[in-house]
Amino acid sequence: MFHLLVLIAIISCSRIVAAIDLTLTQQLMLAPSRYARYALLKDEDFLFDFDNGNSSDIVTGGYLADATSETFPALVGQGVGMAIGILGPCGFNTPHSHVGGTEFFIALNGTLHSYLALEPPATNSGATPRVVNLTINALQATIFPQGSTHMQFNPSCETRAFVAAFGTDDFGRVQQFEALFSVPDDVLQDSLGETLSPAQIDNVRQHIPGLAMKSISQCRVKCGTSQHW
Ligand SMILES: *[C@@H]1O[C@H](CO)[C@@H](O)[C@H](O)[C@H]1NC(C)=O
Ligand SMILES: *[C@@H]1O[C@H](CO)[C@@H](O)[C@H](O)[C@H]1NC(C)=O
Numbered sequence: 147m148f149h150l151l152v153l154i155a156i157i158s159c160s161r162i163v164a165a166i167d168l169t170l171t172q173q174l175m176l177a178p179s180r181y182a183r184y185a186l187l188k189d190e191d192f193l194f195d196f197d198n199g200n201s202s203d204i205v206t207g208g209y210l211a212d213a214t215s216e217t218f219p220a221l222v223g224q225g226v227g228m229a230i231g232i233l234g235p236c237g238f239n240t241p242h243s244h245v246g247g248t249e250f251f252i253a254l255n256g257t258l259h260s261y262l263a264l265e266p267p268a269t270n271s272g273a274t275p276r277v278v279n280l281t282i283n284a285l286q287a288t289i290f291p292q293g294s295t296h297m298q299f300n301p302s303c304e305t306r307a308f309v310a311a312f313g314t315d316d317f318g319r320v321q322q323f324e325a326l327f328s329v330p331d332d333v334l335q336d337s338l339g340e341t342l343s344p345a346q347i348d349n350v351r352q353h354i355p356g357l358a359m360k361s362i363s364q365c366r367v368k369c370g371t372s373q374h375w
């Protein structure tokens with residue numbers, strides 16, 4: 147009998163511990179209704195600050211900040227997400243894709259250049275992708291379809307911002323060069339037609355993403371910015 151009680155006590159405790167360990171996002175995901183979700187949220191949980199330090203550097207004196215179900219739990223169940231990007235002078239948001247959803251991109255306060263590679267036909271996946279290359283002025287917008295490779299560039303000597311809206315709270319982000327160069331050296335060598343030696347592959351790997359756009363070095367000369375990335 148005593149053992150049984152101890153066992154029950156242990157089981158109940160571990161249940162309580164498990165419940166306490168759930169993050170707010172996890173509790174919201176388990177909530178049975180919208181009403182139950184709202185009951186879990188304090189007023190201040192409805193406020194998200196894109197300036198709160200939950201941001202990642204983007205190698206150009208700029209940064210990205212993401213509002214997702216992890217960084218902003220109130221998004222759980224709402225089917226939307228958003229990111230802002232601050233691009234410093236000549237700032238370059240390197241080639242990447244979002245596996246989770248399509249991006250609706252708005253240049254907020256100055257012209258940005260965008261580059262989008264669309265998928266080739268499935269029956270000829272080795273074909274050169276169609277590239278859509280745009281100059282997007284302030285308050286103009288474009289889309290980057292789900293999974294597509296895209297990038298943005300600030301050609302000016304001032305800091306400029308963009309907003310990216312998504313129809314998902316889990317859009318994700320994959321930096322294409324980092325992903326590509328994570329495959330083993332010998333596979334890379336073969337895949338690149340033996341054009342690079344292992345030493346060169348290492349060199350490229352260490353210098354990603356500075357190689358990617360020629361206009362960046364021209365821009366830096368124009369703006370007199372130092373190369374610290
Ligand atoms: C966001 O930032 C806060 C404090 O700045 C930190 O406690 C929290 O873990 C961060 N969240 C994510 C998802 O990075
Ligand atoms: C975009 O198009 C312009 C004009 O056609 C060209 O000068 C530029 O090199 C292109 N940029 C990229 C990244 O392809």
Ligand SMILES: *[C@@H]1O[C@H](CO)[C@@H](O)[C@H](O)[C@H]1NC(C)=O
Pocket residue numbers: 232254255256304305306307
């Ligand atoms: C654009 O907005 C960002 C974010 O508020 C700001 O840092 C930047 O200085 C602004 N740039 C211009 C040209 O107004």
